[in-house]
Structures are given as C-alpha cells and as structure tokens.
Amino acid sequence: MTRDDDPLPPGPIRPTDGGRRRSVSLLGSTGSIGTQAIAVARANPDRFRVTALAAGGRDLRLLAEQTVAVRAEAVGIATGDPAQLQDAIDDAARAAGRPGQHRPQIEQGPDAAARIAAIGADVVLNGITGSIGLRPTLAALDAGSTLALANKESLIVGGPLVKAKAAPGQLVPVDSEHSAIAQSLRAGTAAEVRRLVVTASGGPFRGRTRDQLRDVTPAQALAHPNFAMGRVITTNSATLVNKGLEVIEAHLLFDVPMDAIDVVVHPQQYIHSMVEFVDGAVVAQIGRPTMAVPIALGMGWPDRVPDAEVPIDWTTAADWRFEPLDDEAFPAVVLARRAGAAGSTYPAVYNAANEECVDAFHAGRLGFLGITETIERVLSEHRADGQLSVDTVLEAERWARARAQQLLASR
C-alpha cells in the first residue's frame, strides 16, 4: 500500500525498511492513542503513511478530518451512516481546499474494524478500547501485519488465541509499561531475566484508605495524575484494574510467570517499567510520562523514531518516589493475579465484569468500591468450560456481563 505521489518534506529522507515507508492502519483513530498516533505519523511522513482508519463512529467529523488529512484509502465505523460519513469527508475535503477528491472505501458495522485490519498494512495499530478489539487484533495477525497493540484487552481476553496466531516479532506492545519492558529486555537474553517490575501511578486516589474511597465520584476518578486517556483506562487506573490487566498482559507478552512480575507504585511515572536480570542488575526505561515513545516505537519497531520525545532535563531537581501497593484499598491487582493464574476464560470474565462496572459507575448506578467487589463476585462464580476459542471467550464474556448486571441490579 505504498503510494509514490505523496508529498514528502524537503531535506534528506531517512526511510526504514530498505527505503519503503510503512503503511499504517489505525484502529480507534479518534481516541487518545489514535489521535496521538496520527500526530506521530504526520510528523514523520518519511517513515509512516496512514492508509486506513477505523473508529466507533461517535465523532464522524473528526474521523472525516483525519481521513482527509492523511488521505486514507479505507475508513471503518462500527455504528453510524456511511453516507453521513462521506458527507462529512466531503465537507472536510472542501475545508482543506481539495473538494470532491476523497472517496475512500467505507466499511460499516460491528466488524468494520476487523475488515479494515484484514485489508493488510505493514502495521496495524490497535487503539480501540475494550475487548471489542479482539477480532481486529486477530484479523491484523491473520493479514500478516505487524500488530502494534495498545488494546490490551484483546490480549487479556484472548491470550492463548492471540499468541498462537502471532509470529515471532509480529506483536509489538504499545502500552507504556510493556514498551518499557520490551526496550529493557534488549539488554539481556530471555534466560537472564529474573523478574519484571511494572510501575503504577497509583491513580488519583493513591494513599487513600478503603473507607476514604467509598464516596469518590466519577469526575474525581477521571483526574489521572499524569496521562490524558480515554474514560475506561482512566477509570481503570483509579481502581488499579489497569495495573491488574497489565500484570496479565506482561505475563502473556513476555512469558514470565505471574509471581515473577512485581508492581511498584511510582507516582511520577518517569520510570515506565523495569527488568531485573539474574545478576541483580535492573534495567529501566525512563522518559517523560507521555505516550510519544511507545507509539512511535510501536509503529517503527525495532527502529527508534528520532525526536519522538523531548528528553528529560537532568539539571532540574526532581524527587521520584516508590511505594508498595495497598492491596486492601485496591484489591484489583490481587484479583487479576487470580484470574491470570487460572487462565482460560477467567481473564475475559475479569475484564468483562469490569467493563460493565465502569459503565455503571459513570452512570451513577454503582459506587467506586462496588467495581472490584462485583468483579470478585463474578470471578468467584465463573466456571471455565471447554477448550478456549473465540466463541468460548465471547460466551464467557456474555455470561460475565449478564451476571455483573444482575448483581448491580440487586445492590
């Protein structure tokens, strides 16, 4: 999907892959990861060309502007009217001074993102939120694309299925902690790894007791100390469910046992995560708390993108803190370890129950502590059944969502 007539910036071009720019399909293009990925691609037109976009369909205007800006050849929406999207693209094209020039292939429906992924690109960046990202993840792998994976939920719920499809090196983590671990692992061999240390901000409620968490509001939960992210992951950072998911994610990505993956609270999030080697050496990846490097490296892997991030100014004084997790106030990581160790459909159930609870919390139907209480209850009632397949995962998710809803209704 390389196009030779694209404008390139003046000056020397430093192309990767033997002179070929990478085509990139961006799933979840209108979200936090998606918009940042477009910025990375547009800042590096000699390296990346965004050829396809997919989104849920809630913001057709933004999606249309993106389509025109990157000159996408294919666009997908899960919901919404394709004719309305084309109208919005026509408006955006007129505003850009290129009226009538944009007629991308438009896919619509619940599987639109998977169809966009199946078109094939050098890199598919999955920045969809939630386990709905599973089929697009599998489609990208089937198409032979490198999968730059921000959508951690698809790996959590479909772990063994995703891993079975991924060729060596085909799956590149974009989640900041896992990007940091992947970078730190370059310092040694797999046999030399002793532990992984995943850092956690602790979220906006760090330091509070369980009792002090009882009445916190959705608005307070959305005030992440360091990152501007989507609603679900930001809420998950507040409950520490995000860290629970990330422990399972690290276990699946790096084949390190769950009990050799530690979590340490590091509120400043300058250390993105670490690897401890057998000789006691610890290698960490350090940088500003932004997604610029994980996204750029995810799309360019294994090549680094020059100037992706402003380096830290070491002449400025700073204190970095480290604290243990408070498992009593924030039981999400303990529960995730339980689900991850049980394997099969348990991680999918953990995630699905959480997704229901996050919605209920924001709708005012559930208190903050009720999120992990409900996950624990649904997990404890789950019985894995049969061999793992996409169908058994989806069935377990359906069950978990329905059971979570029953529990919410009875609270």
Ligand SMILES: NC(=O)C1=CN([C@@H]2O[C@H](COP(=O)(O)OP(=O)(O)OC[C@H]3O[C@@H](n4cnc5c(N)ncnc54)[C@H](OP(=O)(O)O)[C@@H]3O)[C@@H](O)[C@H]2O)C=CC1
């Ligand atoms: N934001 C961050 O810094 C980080 C995010 N991540 C992970 O990356 C993923 C995305 O997070 P984030 O960008 O914050 O989330 P956002 O909520 O900001 O964005 C989600 C994107 O997914 C799209 N989407 C939702 N449903 C579908 C669907 N069925 N088909 C196609 N697209 C869909 C949304 O479109 P629409 O709005 O139209 O529904 C939107 O473009 C999550 O898995 C998160 O855990 C990981 C590390 C950091």
Ligand SMILES: CC(=O)[C@@H](O)[C@H](O)COP(=O)(O)O
């Ligand atoms: C940027 C990123 O990768 C997020 O997962 C972020 O790190 C959230 O951090 P906490 O969950 O530790 O608050």
Ligand SMILES: [Mn+2]
């Ligand atoms: Mn993360």
